[in-house]
Amino acid sequence: MPNSTLCLRRHLAAPPAAVWRCWTEPHLLMQWFAPKPVKTVEAVLDVQPGGRFYTSMLLPDGTEIPTEGCFLLTLPGARLVFTDCLLAGFRPAPKPFFTADISFVEAPGGTDYLVHALHANEAGAKRHAEMGFEAGWGAATDQLAALAATL
């Protein structure tokens, strides 16, 4: 794995179809996507290549953080790739940073869940790590696991 890639791997106690739903249905994504106490207050998920991936997060201090991105690959229950390097319709984004490549593989008792965060270079990956990739995506993934198990 190149040094410009960060990785998170988990066994989730829910089938791939349930985990997929948590990623692709706005009312579900909003329940787990931001690590508490941050909230996801809006989500627009046009789940198709070139479709808009918009979320807005609300920090406890009242700051709202909108994020625009674009879906690249959407294979139901199997693989989801999106990026903030492009906007809806594949238009180049003003502040490109990373691509997320997520796979959902059926495993005994649930899903083998694998996230790769791809960056242009090692500096990008380092910055993402320092921003708290492991803790942030880790906590959100705990929330995802809990929610998916209820579906």
Added chain:
Amino acid sequence: MPNSTLCLRRHLAAPPAAVWRCWTEPHLLMQWFAPKPVKTVEAVLDVQPGGRFYTSMLLPDGTEIPTEGCFLLTLPGARLVFTDCLLAGFRPAPKPFFTADISFVEAPGGTDYLVHALHANEAGAKRHAEMGFEAGWGAATDQLAALAATL
């Protein structure tokens, strides 16, 4: 159309399937892709979403210009989208600039051929225009038209 988009539209006297072949088969692409006297001396076309789009152009003064990009949407004979904002496998690119969204529509006597070049902002489109988008893509499209008509 936003100010950050450049556009080229042509009627080509060849069917969409022939124009598609000129875009997706390396030995054909190399014959038309660079406006003469520039030559395309190498082409790697992994025509699938996330696949590598690599070309190398040779200028008359001997300078070689390699370009890396990634296919985003590949609908045979209908639509081809690629970008230099991402590399193979959707990895963010070090120098993102534009996305090309090309559609091939069957029309009487041939193909209605439409290229949209998408940029992050108006400055990007202006820079692309100043680099000679219209003349460069125009001359290459003449070569594409001539080649496609022989297939």
